[in-house]
Amino acid sequence: MAGQSDPHLTLFSAEEIEFVAEDEMVEIVPNMRMDSLNLICGDYGPFYPQIATEVPLWLAIALKKRGKCAIRPPEWMSVEKLTQTLEAERESQGSFQILPFHYVEMSKLLFDHARDDVPDMYLVRSLIEDIRDVRFHKVETSLESIDTRTSAVKIKDLSAMEVNIVRPFVGRALQAIYKHGNPELVPDQERMTNVQSQGHDHGQRRPLRRR
Amino acid sequence: MASSLGGASVSQTDDFETFTPTTDVEPLKRAWRNEKAAPEILPFEASLVGRIKEQIQLMEDTIEEYSRSGIDPLIVSLYQMDLDRTQFLLRSYIRIRLQKIEKYMLYILKSDELFRRLSEEEITFTDRCSHDMKKHFDESVLSKLPNNYQDILRQSIISEEDDMVPEPPLDTFVVCKSKEYLEHIQLEDEEERASSRVEEPFEMEANVLHIIRYKPIKSLVESGRIDLL
Incomplete structure (x- = not known):
């Protein structure tokens, strides 16, 4: 009610998506000995110096901040892999390359907290930005195919952040298309606009203006 | 339910x-x-x-x-x-x-x-x-x-x-994903289908994101076969 934003426009905040991304698994190389951790979200460890082990990203970052481990960037984050991905992304117009669902957030978290563990960080970062741009351009072009007959949109291999960006627009567009294609819903709206519109405004324009 | x-x-x-x-x-x-x-x-x-x-x-x-x-x-x-x-x-x-x-x-x-x-x-x-x-x-x-x-x-x-x-707006479009291949999802309500164009039954591949109206998949969300995100 009052004071609450429409939950469907900002369904997940950037922080919430980052929170979810922090549960992705990464490999770390500890530099100390520590017993297993029996956490609510799972059991990890035991940890031995120089023996690699898998932990959730938030745990890796917590250990990294205290200088207790090095994080091994995932394979897809190597310069070689990213260069391939970028090329393939540019070549295939119709489809998206397969990247982790949280590739944007994961790479950002690693840049922020483990920059010394990412070889060629500046190159890696700019490759990821390029990939983002190419993908986003593709998203925008594919959205042009939405027309009045569209009742659902299939989006293969889109990442969490990309979904979150297109959600408000696509959701509302489809909803508008659905409403206008549905005769039952129209009288209802006309009644509403009649009640509201005063003066010489055309009732039809009202719903658009309210946004 | x-x-x-x-x-x-x-x-x-x-x-x-x-x-x-x-x-x-x-x-x-x-x-x-x-x-x-x-x-x-x-x-x-x-x-x-x-x-x-x-x-x-x-x-x-x-x-x-x-x-x-x-x-x-x-x-x-x-x-x-x-x-x-x-x-x-x-x-x-x-x-x-x-x-x-x-x-x-x-x-x-x-x-x-x-x-x-x-x-x-x-x-x-x-x-x-x-x-x-x-x-x-x-x-x-x-x-x-x-x-x-x-x-x-x-x-x-x-x-x-x-x-x-x-009332909750069930016509809201949501982003969703199925765990398994689903077919014969009826996108339109009975009375709408009679009046409008012929719609093929909708199918959903596993793990592919879809943006779709909530109402037709409502029961699949409730039974846990489709996840929203």
């Missing part, structure tokens, strides 16, 4: 979970995402929330014990972080439900189906909240209006039905 047991019922998705012996955090995260994305209130995950609450309690005790017995503060802080993350998820899940209740309480009170989805605490909240709201409206506005306009549910006495009850 016709098979609900009444009261704070155990939802069907709970049976589903027992097959995958992982932690309870993943199911909670799924419930949280579904609840956030669905336009209407979903069945309360009673047993899941119960289990999570127990684990939170247990972890709180462990942390207290650890910090008293002088265990490495690093380890204590890692346990604390894990606890904080779980608590955040649980609180957020409960808050979204309360927000939906605040918004649609009059509708929920009218609908048996939705009312059965609430936990006991939520029922208490709904009752008190709607009581207070009615009282407030009565005292501040409704009692000062002419007799015909004093109802909280109807615009006036000549309204044939309750026309001032906000």
